Amino acid sequence: MRTKEGDKGKDILEAAIKVFASEGYHRAKISKIAELANVATGSVYQYYNNKEDILLNIFDSLWRNLYIELKSLAENNVLTPHEQIDAMIDLVFDSFNENPPLALVFVSEQHHLARNNKEGFTDYYEKFLGVGEKIFKNGLRDGSFSGNVDMKIFRFYILGALRNLLTQWAHDPKSFPLNKIRQNVKFLTKNGIKK
Amino acid sequence: MRTKEGDKGKDILEAAIKVFASEGYHRAKISKIAELANVATGSVYQYYNNKEDILLNIFDSLWRNLYIELKSLAENNVLTPHEQIDAMIDLVFDSFNENPPLALVFVSEQHHLARNNKEGFTDYYEKFLGVGEKIFKNGLRDGSFSGNVDMKIFRFYILGALRNLLTQWAHDPKSFPLNKIRQNVKFLTKNGIKK
DNA sequence: CCTATAATTGAATCATAATTCATTAAAGAT
DNA sequence: ATCTTTAATGAATTATGATTCAATTATAGG
Numbered sequence: 001m002r003t004k005e006g007d008k009g010k011d012i013l014e015a016a017i018k019v020f021a022s023e024g025y026h027r028a029k030i031s032k033i034a035e036l037a038n039v040a041t042g043s044v045y046q047y048y049n050n051k052e053d054i055l056l057n058i059f060d061s062l063w064r065n066l067y068i069e070l071k072s073l074a075e076n077n078v079l080t081p082h083e084q085i086d087a088m089i090d091l092v093f094d095s096f097n098e099n100p101p102l103a104l105v106f107v108s109e110q111h112h113l114a115r116n117n118k119e120g121f122t123d124y125y126e127k128f129l130g131v132g133e134k135i136f137k138n139g140l141r142d143g144s145f146s147g148n149v150d151m152k153i154f155r156f157y158i159l160g161a162l163r164n165l166l167t168q169w170a171h172d173p174k175s176f177p178l179n180k181i182r183q184n185v186k187f188l189t190k191n192g193i194k195k
Numbered sequence: 196m197r198t199k200e201g202d203k204g205k206d207i208l209e210a211a212i213k214v215f216a217s218e219g220y221h222r223a224k225i226s227k228i229a230e231l232a233n234v235a236t237g238s239v240y241q242y243y244n245n246k247e248d249i250l251l252n253i254f255d256s257l258w259r260n261l262y263i264e265l266k267s268l269a270e271n272n273v274l275t276p277h278e279q280i281d282a283m284i285d286l287v288f289d290s291f292n293e294n295p296p297l298a299l300v301f302v303s304e305q306h307h308l309a310r311n312n313k314e315g316f317t318d319y320y321e322k323f324l325g326v327g328e329k330i331f332k333n334g335l336r337d338g339s340f341s342g343n344v345d346m347k348i349f350r351f352y353i354l355g356a357l358r359n360l361l362t363q364w365a366h367d368p369k370s371f372p373l374n375k376i377r378q379n380v381k382f383l384t385k386n387g388i389k390k
Numbered sequence: 391c392c393t394a395t396a397a398t399t400g401a402a403t404c405a406t407a408a409t410t411c412a413t414t415a416a417a418g419a420t
Numbered sequence: 421a422t423c424t425t426t427a428a429t430g431a432a433t434t435a436t437g438a439t440t441c442a443a444t445t446a447t448a449g450g
Contacts, residue, residue, distance in 0.1 A: 001424070001426055001427090002418085003418080004426090004427065008427095024310050026221045029407065031407080039428080042409085042410080043428055045409070045410080046428070050408075111303050146382075146386065146388060148379075148386075149383060149388060153383075157356040157380065160356040160360060160362075162355070163359065164358065165351050165352060168347075181348055184345050184349070184352070187344060188387065189388055191389055192383065192384055192385045192387035193385060195340060196446090197397050197448085198447060199397065224437065225439085226437080235398060236438095237399055237401095238397080240438095
Protein backbone atom coordinates (compact mmCIF):
# COMPACT_ATOMS: atom_id res chain seq x y z
CA MET A 1 0.00 0.00 0.00
CA ARG A 2 1.26 3.40 -0.93
CA THR A 3 1.56 5.88 1.95
CA LYS A 4 1.31 9.65 2.00
CA GLU A 5 4.49 11.55 1.35
CA GLY A 6 5.24 14.51 3.61
CA ASP A 7 2.34 16.59 4.84
CA LYS A 8 0.58 17.67 1.69
CA GLY A 9 -2.53 18.69 3.59
CA LYS A 10 -0.52 21.28 5.47
CA ASP A 11 1.40 22.36 2.38
CA ILE A 12 -1.87 23.00 0.61
CA LEU A 13 -3.25 25.02 3.50
CA GLU A 14 -0.16 27.19 3.66
CA ALA A 15 -0.15 27.72 -0.07
CA ALA A 16 -3.84 28.59 0.06
CA ILE A 17 -3.21 31.26 2.68
CA LYS A 18 -0.71 32.92 0.40
CA VAL A 19 -2.89 32.73 -2.67
CA PHE A 20 -6.06 33.81 -0.87
CA ALA A 21 -4.14 36.74 0.60
CA SER A 22 -2.75 37.97 -2.67
CA GLU A 23 -5.65 37.25 -5.01
CA GLY A 24 -8.61 37.18 -2.70
CA TYR A 25 -10.70 34.06 -2.22
CA HIS A 26 -12.71 34.30 -5.42
CA ARG A 27 -9.86 34.98 -7.76
CA ALA A 28 -7.66 32.37 -6.18
CA LYS A 29 -7.27 29.37 -8.47
CA ILE A 30 -7.00 25.87 -7.15
CA SER A 31 -4.37 25.22 -9.79
CA LYS A 32 -2.27 28.05 -8.38
CA ILE A 33 -2.59 26.77 -4.85
CA ALA A 34 -1.59 23.31 -6.04
CA GLU A 35 1.40 24.70 -7.87
CA LEU A 36 2.61 26.61 -4.78
CA ALA A 37 2.15 23.51 -2.67
CA ASN A 38 4.10 21.36 -5.16
CA VAL A 39 1.16 19.14 -5.72
CA ALA A 40 -1.05 18.30 -8.67
CA THR A 41 -4.34 20.10 -9.02
CA GLY A 42 -6.30 16.94 -8.38
CA SER A 43 -4.41 16.21 -5.18
CA VAL A 44 -6.02 19.18 -3.52
CA TYR A 45 -9.25 17.20 -3.61
CA GLN A 46 -7.65 14.29 -1.82
CA TYR A 47 -7.26 16.56 1.16
CA TYR A 48 -10.18 18.96 0.99
CA ASN A 49 -13.70 18.57 -0.30
CA ASN A 50 -13.68 21.78 -2.25
CA LYS A 51 -12.33 25.29 -2.31
CA GLU A 52 -14.53 26.55 0.50
CA ASP A 53 -13.47 23.64 2.66
CA ILE A 54 -9.89 24.91 2.47
CA LEU A 55 -10.96 28.31 3.73
CA LEU A 56 -13.02 26.65 6.43
CA ASN A 57 -9.98 24.77 7.65
CA ILE A 58 -7.91 27.93 7.78
CA PHE A 59 -10.49 29.68 9.92
CA ASP A 60 -11.19 26.71 12.08
CA SER A 61 -7.58 26.36 13.14
CA LEU A 62 -7.20 30.11 13.51
CA TRP A 63 -10.16 30.55 15.82
CA ARG A 64 -9.25 27.35 17.62
CA ASN A 65 -5.86 28.79 18.55
CA LEU A 66 -7.32 32.15 19.47
CA TYR A 67 -9.91 30.49 21.65
CA ILE A 68 -7.41 28.27 23.44
CA GLU A 69 -5.09 31.17 24.13
CA LEU A 70 -7.82 33.53 25.26
CA LYS A 71 -9.24 30.87 27.52
CA SER A 72 -5.93 30.33 29.22
CA LEU A 73 -5.41 34.01 29.84
CA ALA A 74 -8.97 34.46 31.07
CA GLU A 75 -8.26 31.78 33.64
CA ASN A 76 -5.12 33.54 34.81
CA ASN A 77 -6.17 35.03 38.13
CA VAL A 78 -3.01 37.04 38.51
CA LEU A 79 -4.17 39.41 35.79
CA THR A 80 -6.64 42.21 36.40
CA PRO A 81 -9.48 42.56 33.89
CA HIS A 82 -7.68 45.51 32.29
CA GLU A 83 -4.58 43.39 31.92
CA GLN A 84 -6.64 40.61 30.44
CA ILE A 85 -8.00 42.96 27.79
CA ASP A 86 -4.47 44.11 27.05
CA ALA A 87 -3.33 40.52 26.82
CA MET A 88 -6.18 39.79 24.44
CA ILE A 89 -5.05 42.61 22.19
CA ASP A 90 -1.53 41.23 22.28
CA LEU A 91 -2.84 37.77 21.55
CA VAL A 92 -4.57 38.89 18.39
CA PHE A 93 -1.58 40.82 17.13
CA ASP A 94 0.88 38.08 18.07
CA SER A 95 -1.15 35.57 16.11
CA PHE A 96 -0.49 37.44 12.92
CA ASN A 97 2.79 39.14 13.62
CA GLU A 98 4.82 36.57 11.73
CA ASN A 99 2.28 36.01 9.01
CA PRO A 100 0.79 39.05 7.27
CA PRO A 101 -0.86 36.91 4.58
CA LEU A 102 -2.76 35.06 7.26
CA ALA A 103 -3.87 38.40 8.66
CA LEU A 104 -5.19 39.43 5.28
CA VAL A 105 -7.17 36.25 4.90
CA PHE A 106 -8.47 36.65 8.43
CA VAL A 107 -9.74 40.16 7.92
CA SER A 108 -11.04 39.78 4.39
CA GLU A 109 -12.52 36.36 3.90
CA GLN A 110 -14.49 35.51 6.98
CA HIS A 111 -17.62 37.17 5.67
CA HIS A 112 -17.70 34.69 2.83
CA LEU A 113 -17.82 31.77 5.23
CA ALA A 114 -20.28 33.47 7.51
CA ARG A 115 -22.63 34.05 4.62
CA ASN A 116 -22.65 30.45 3.45
CA ASN A 117 -22.60 28.66 6.74
CA LYS A 118 -25.60 30.17 8.45
CA GLU A 119 -25.19 27.96 11.46
CA GLY A 120 -21.69 29.07 12.26
CA PHE A 121 -18.56 28.11 10.36
CA THR A 122 -16.60 27.10 13.43
CA ASP A 123 -17.59 26.57 17.05
CA TYR A 124 -14.36 28.16 18.16
CA TYR A 125 -15.46 31.57 17.01
CA GLU A 126 -18.51 31.44 19.27
CA LYS A 127 -16.41 30.05 22.08
CA PHE A 128 -13.90 32.83 21.68
CA LEU A 129 -16.68 35.40 22.00
CA GLY A 130 -17.92 33.53 25.05
CA VAL A 131 -14.59 33.86 26.81
CA GLY A 132 -14.54 37.54 25.92
CA GLU A 133 -17.83 37.88 27.72
CA LYS A 134 -16.39 36.28 30.81
CA ILE A 135 -13.53 38.76 30.94
CA PHE A 136 -15.92 41.64 30.50
CA LYS A 137 -18.21 40.43 33.26
CA ASN A 138 -15.29 40.09 35.64
CA GLY A 139 -14.34 43.65 34.94
CA LEU A 140 -17.83 44.80 35.69
CA ARG A 141 -18.07 42.75 38.87
CA ASP A 142 -14.85 44.00 40.38
CA GLY A 143 -15.69 47.56 39.41
CA SER A 144 -12.86 48.20 37.01
CA PHE A 145 -15.04 48.56 33.91
CA SER A 146 -17.67 51.21 33.35
CA GLY A 147 -21.26 50.07 33.62
CA ASN A 148 -22.24 52.42 30.81
CA VAL A 149 -21.16 49.98 28.15
CA ASP A 150 -23.04 47.02 26.79
CA MET A 151 -21.00 43.86 26.65
CA LYS A 152 -21.96 42.80 23.14
CA ILE A 153 -21.39 46.24 21.80
CA PHE A 154 -17.98 46.46 23.41
CA ARG A 155 -17.12 43.09 21.96
CA PHE A 156 -17.89 44.04 18.38
CA TYR A 157 -16.42 47.47 18.92
CA ILE A 158 -13.02 46.21 19.88
CA LEU A 159 -12.92 43.30 17.45
CA GLY A 160 -13.87 45.63 14.62
CA ALA A 161 -11.17 48.09 15.58
CA LEU A 162 -8.56 45.35 15.81
CA ARG A 163 -9.61 43.92 12.50
CA ASN A 164 -9.37 47.19 10.68
CA LEU A 165 -5.98 48.00 12.14
CA LEU A 166 -4.74 44.54 11.28
CA THR A 167 -5.86 45.13 7.71
CA GLN A 168 -3.82 48.29 7.39
CA TRP A 169 -0.83 46.72 9.03
CA ALA A 170 -0.93 43.63 6.83
CA HIS A 171 -0.99 45.77 3.71
CA ASP A 172 2.10 47.61 4.78
CA PRO A 173 3.77 46.14 7.86
CA LYS A 174 6.76 48.43 7.73
CA SER A 175 5.17 51.83 7.66
CA PHE A 176 2.54 50.88 10.20
CA PRO A 177 4.41 49.23 13.05
CA LEU A 178 2.49 46.75 15.11
CA ASN A 179 3.97 47.79 18.42
CA LYS A 180 2.73 51.31 18.09
CA ILE A 181 -0.69 50.02 17.11
CA ARG A 182 -0.83 47.75 20.14
CA GLN A 183 0.04 50.52 22.50
CA ASN A 184 -2.49 52.93 21.01
CA VAL A 185 -5.29 50.39 20.98
CA LYS A 186 -4.68 49.51 24.59
CA PHE A 187 -4.76 53.16 25.53
CA LEU A 188 -7.87 53.96 23.52
CA THR A 189 -9.77 50.95 24.70
CA LYS A 190 -9.07 51.82 28.28
CA ASN A 191 -9.18 55.61 28.30
CA GLY A 192 -10.74 56.79 25.11
CA ILE A 193 -9.69 59.86 23.23
CA LYS A 194 -10.50 62.32 26.00
CA LYS A 195 -7.60 64.13 27.54
CA MET B 196 -35.30 59.46 -31.56
CA ARG B 197 -36.26 57.23 -28.74
CA THR B 198 -35.65 58.67 -25.27
CA LYS B 199 -34.85 56.96 -21.98
CA GLU B 200 -37.83 55.83 -19.96
CA GLY B 201 -37.72 56.54 -16.25
CA ASP B 202 -34.41 56.32 -14.45
CA LYS B 203 -33.18 52.84 -15.22
CA GLY B 204 -29.65 53.66 -14.10
CA LYS B 205 -30.93 54.36 -10.61
CA ASP B 206 -33.27 51.38 -10.64
CA ILE B 207 -30.36 49.13 -11.48
CA LEU B 208 -28.21 50.59 -8.72
CA GLU B 209 -30.93 50.09 -6.14
CA ALA B 210 -31.60 46.57 -7.30
CA ALA B 211 -27.90 45.83 -7.20
CA ILE B 212 -27.68 46.97 -3.58
CA LYS B 213 -30.36 44.50 -2.62
CA VAL B 214 -28.85 41.63 -4.56
CA PHE B 215 -25.29 42.32 -3.44
CA ALA B 216 -26.52 42.51 0.15
CA SER B 217 -28.37 39.23 0.09
CA GLU B 218 -26.09 37.15 -2.13
CA GLY B 219 -22.76 38.87 -1.77
CA TYR B 220 -21.01 40.47 -4.72
CA HIS B 221 -19.65 37.32 -6.29
CA ARG B 222 -22.80 35.28 -6.13
CA ALA B 223 -24.95 38.13 -7.35
CA LYS B 224 -26.12 37.55 -10.90
CA ILE B 225 -26.54 40.38 -13.35
CA SER B 226 -29.70 38.67 -14.55
CA LYS B 227 -31.13 38.85 -11.03
CA ILE B 228 -30.28 42.51 -10.69
CA ALA B 229 -31.91 43.20 -14.06
CA GLU B 230 -35.00 41.30 -13.03
CA LEU B 231 -35.36 43.27 -9.80
CA ALA B 232 -34.86 46.51 -11.68
CA ASN B 233 -37.50 45.55 -14.27
CA VAL B 234 -35.01 45.74 -17.05
CA ALA B 235 -33.55 43.28 -19.53
CA THR B 236 -30.21 41.73 -18.73
CA GLY B 237 -28.55 43.54 -21.59
CA SER B 238 -29.83 46.91 -20.45
CA VAL B 239 -27.59 46.78 -17.44
CA TYR B 240 -24.68 47.23 -19.83
CA GLN B 241 -26.21 50.38 -21.31
CA TYR B 242 -25.77 51.98 -17.92
CA TYR B 243 -22.68 50.34 -16.47
CA ASN B 244 -19.56 48.94 -18.08
CA ASN B 245 -19.58 45.76 -16.11
CA LYS B 246 -20.47 44.24 -12.79
CA GLU B 247 -17.64 45.86 -10.91
CA ASP B 248 -18.59 49.23 -12.30
CA ILE B 249 -21.95 48.91 -10.58
CA LEU B 250 -20.26 48.32 -7.25
CA LEU B 251 -17.92 51.20 -7.94
CA ASN B 252 -20.87 53.51 -8.47
CA ILE B 253 -22.49 52.43 -5.24
CA PHE B 254 -19.35 53.19 -3.28
CA ASP B 255 -18.60 56.37 -5.08
CA SER B 256 -21.94 57.92 -4.23
CA LEU B 257 -21.79 56.55 -0.71
CA TRP B 258 -18.41 58.05 0.10
CA ARG B 259 -19.32 61.19 -1.76
CA ASN B 260 -22.25 61.75 0.58
CA LEU B 261 -20.25 60.85 3.64
CA TYR B 262 -17.50 63.21 2.61
CA ILE B 263 -19.85 66.12 1.93
CA GLU B 264 -21.62 65.68 5.24
CA LEU B 265 -18.47 65.25 7.25
CA LYS B 266 -16.96 68.28 5.61
CA SER B 267 -19.90 70.44 6.53
CA LEU B 268 -19.85 69.36 10.14
CA ALA B 269 -16.10 69.79 10.36
CA GLU B 270 -16.60 73.36 9.25
CA ASN B 271 -19.20 73.97 11.91
CA ASN B 272 -17.32 76.06 14.45
CA VAL B 273 -20.08 75.86 17.01
CA LEU B 274 -19.23 72.24 17.70
CA THR B 275 -16.36 71.19 19.93
CA PRO B 276 -14.05 68.48 18.58
CA HIS B 277 -15.77 65.95 20.86
CA GLU B 278 -19.11 66.98 19.45
CA GLN B 279 -17.73 66.67 15.97
CA ILE B 280 -16.65 63.11 16.61
CA ASP B 281 -20.09 62.38 18.01
CA ALA B 282 -21.67 63.95 14.97
CA MET B 283 -19.48 61.84 12.73
CA ILE B 284 -20.66 58.71 14.48
CA ASP B 285 -24.25 59.86 13.99
CA LEU B 286 -23.53 60.64 10.37
CA VAL B 287 -22.34 57.12 9.65
CA PHE B 288 -25.26 55.51 11.39
CA ASP B 289 -27.78 57.89 9.88
CA SER B 290 -26.50 57.07 6.41
CA PHE B 291 -27.56 53.47 6.81
CA ASN B 292 -30.41 53.70 9.25
CA GLU B 293 -33.06 53.46 6.57
CA ASN B 294 -31.20 51.03 4.41
CA PRO B 295 -29.73 47.92 6.04
CA PRO B 296 -28.89 46.32 2.67
CA LEU B 297 -26.74 49.31 1.82
CA ALA B 298 -25.00 48.88 5.16
CA LEU B 299 -24.24 45.26 4.33
CA VAL B 300 -22.77 46.14 0.97
CA PHE B 301 -20.77 48.91 2.60
CA VAL B 302 -19.23 46.70 5.24
CA SER B 303 -18.69 43.60 3.12
CA GLU B 304 -17.76 44.56 -0.40
CA GLN B 305 -15.33 47.44 -0.20
CA HIS B 306 -12.35 45.14 0.09
CA HIS B 307 -13.13 43.76 -3.35
CA LEU B 308 -12.89 47.22 -4.89
CA ALA B 309 -9.84 48.14 -2.89
CA ARG B 310 -8.06 45.04 -4.09
CA ASN B 311 -8.69 45.67 -7.78
CA ASN B 312 -8.29 49.41 -7.92
CA LYS B 313 -4.88 49.85 -6.45
CA GLU B 314 -4.95 53.59 -7.03
CA GLY B 315 -8.07 54.19 -5.01
CA PHE B 316 -11.58 53.32 -6.05
CA THR B 317 -13.02 56.73 -5.23
CA ASP B 318 -11.42 60.02 -4.33
CA TYR B 319 -14.15 60.69 -1.84
CA TYR B 320 -12.89 57.96 0.47
CA GLU B 321 -9.50 59.64 0.71
CA LYS B 322 -11.15 63.00 1.12
CA PHE B 323 -13.34 61.69 3.90
CA LEU B 324 -10.27 60.45 5.74
CA GLY B 325 -8.68 63.83 5.18
CA VAL B 326 -11.52 65.65 6.88
CA GLY B 327 -11.31 63.18 9.74
CA GLU B 328 -7.71 64.21 10.16
CA LYS B 329 -8.69 67.82 10.38
CA ILE B 330 -11.15 67.15 13.17
CA PHE B 331 -8.57 65.15 15.03
CA LYS B 332 -5.95 67.86 14.72
CA ASN B 333 -8.35 70.47 16.02
CA GLY B 334 -9.00 68.31 19.04
CA LEU B 335 -5.29 68.02 19.69
CA ARG B 336 -4.68 71.73 19.21
CA ASP B 337 -7.38 72.87 21.59
CA GLY B 338 -6.30 70.28 24.13
CA SER B 339 -9.46 68.22 24.23
CA PHE B 340 -7.92 65.05 22.77
CA SER B 341 -5.16 63.04 24.35
CA GLY B 342 -1.75 63.36 22.74
CA ASN B 343 -1.07 59.69 23.43
CA VAL B 344 -2.93 58.59 20.35
CA ASP B 345 -1.72 58.53 16.78
CA MET B 346 -4.12 60.12 14.34
CA LYS B 347 -4.01 57.40 11.70
CA ILE B 348 -4.41 54.68 14.25
CA PHE B 349 -7.38 56.43 15.82
CA ARG B 350 -8.93 56.80 12.40
CA PHE B 351 -8.76 53.12 11.54
CA TYR B 352 -9.67 52.20 15.08
CA ILE B 353 -12.94 54.05 15.08
CA LEU B 354 -13.87 53.25 11.47
CA GLY B 355 -13.23 49.57 12.13
CA ALA B 356 -15.37 49.62 15.23
CA LEU B 357 -18.19 51.40 13.43
CA ARG B 358 -17.99 49.01 10.54
CA ASN B 359 -18.19 45.92 12.67
CA LEU B 360 -21.10 47.25 14.69
CA LEU B 361 -22.90 48.23 11.52
CA THR B 362 -22.45 44.69 10.27
CA GLN B 363 -24.11 43.21 13.32
CA TRP B 364 -26.88 45.75 13.24
CA ALA B 365 -27.59 45.21 9.54
CA HIS B 366 -27.88 41.47 10.07
CA ASP B 367 -30.46 41.95 12.78
CA PRO B 368 -31.64 45.56 13.12
CA LYS B 369 -34.32 44.75 15.68
CA SER B 370 -32.36 42.94 18.31
CA PHE B 371 -29.42 45.28 18.06
CA PRO B 372 -30.87 48.77 18.22
CA LEU B 373 -28.90 51.49 16.55
CA ASN B 374 -29.56 54.10 19.20
CA LYS B 375 -28.00 52.02 21.88
CA ILE B 376 -25.02 51.34 19.66
CA ARG B 377 -24.55 55.04 18.94
CA GLN B 378 -24.61 55.96 22.57
CA ASN B 379 -22.16 53.23 23.53
CA VAL B 380 -19.75 54.03 20.74
CA LYS B 381 -19.72 57.68 21.65
CA PHE B 382 -19.03 56.83 25.24
CA LEU B 383 -16.30 54.30 24.45
CA THR B 384 -14.57 56.49 21.95
CA LYS B 385 -14.45 59.34 24.39
CA ASN B 386 -13.89 57.61 27.73
CA GLY B 387 -12.83 54.06 27.06
CA ILE B 388 -13.86 51.12 29.16
CA LYS B 389 -12.23 52.36 32.37
CA LYS B 390 -14.53 53.26 35.22
C1' DC C 391 -47.07 59.55 -41.39
C1' DC C 392 -42.20 58.63 -42.33
C1' DT C 393 -37.52 58.40 -41.05
C1' DA C 394 -33.57 58.59 -38.31
C1' DT C 395 -31.70 57.84 -34.06
C1' DA C 396 -31.20 55.98 -29.76
C1' DA C 397 -33.02 52.67 -26.22
C1' DT C 398 -34.14 48.17 -25.10
C1' DT C 399 -34.15 43.36 -25.43
C1' DG C 400 -32.68 38.49 -24.26
C1' DA C 401 -30.82 34.54 -26.46
C1' DA C 402 -26.30 33.11 -27.96
C1' DT C 403 -21.52 33.41 -27.12
C1' DC C 404 -17.52 33.04 -24.54
C1' DA C 405 -14.32 32.69 -20.79
C1' DT C 406 -13.13 30.94 -16.61
C1' DA C 407 -11.97 27.78 -13.41
C1' DA C 408 -13.89 24.19 -10.09
C1' DT C 409 -14.25 19.47 -10.01
C1' DT C 410 -13.90 14.72 -11.77
C1' DC C 411 -11.87 10.52 -13.11
C1' DA C 412 -9.22 7.26 -15.77
C1' DT C 413 -4.52 6.39 -15.40
C1' DT C 414 -0.04 5.82 -13.28
C1' DA C 415 3.12 5.37 -9.30
C1' DA C 416 4.67 3.86 -4.86
C1' DA C 417 4.89 0.96 -0.75
C1' DG C 418 3.66 -2.70 2.29
C1' DA C 419 1.95 -7.49 2.36
C1' DT C 420 2.36 -12.26 0.86
C1' DA D 421 8.99 -10.82 -7.17
C1' DT D 422 4.36 -10.04 -7.51
C1' DC D 423 0.13 -8.36 -5.85
C1' DT D 424 -2.97 -5.17 -3.69
C1' DT D 425 -4.17 -1.04 -2.03
C1' DT D 426 -3.96 3.69 -1.59
C1' DA D 427 -1.71 8.15 -3.21
C1' DA D 428 -0.96 11.14 -6.78
C1' DT D 429 -1.60 13.02 -11.30
C1' DG D 430 -3.39 16.42 -14.77
C1' DA D 431 -6.12 16.47 -18.89
C1' DA D 432 -10.95 16.43 -19.88
C1' DT D 433 -15.41 17.61 -18.34
C1' DT D 434 -18.73 20.59 -16.71
C1' DA D 435 -21.13 24.37 -14.68
C1' DT D 436 -21.73 28.95 -14.27
C1' DG D 437 -22.78 33.32 -15.36
C1' DA D 438 -20.70 37.76 -17.41
C1' DT D 439 -20.87 39.97 -21.61
C1' DT D 440 -22.10 40.70 -26.47
C1' DC D 441 -24.84 41.78 -30.37
C1' DA D 442 -28.29 41.37 -33.94
C1' DA D 443 -32.99 42.26 -33.84
C1' DT D 444 -36.75 45.07 -32.18
C1' DT D 445 -39.12 49.02 -30.35
C1' DA D 446 -40.15 53.75 -29.19
C1' DT D 447 -39.83 58.67 -29.77
C1' DA D 448 -38.71 63.27 -31.81
C1' DG D 449 -38.24 65.90 -35.73
C1' DG D 450 -39.43 66.79 -40.45
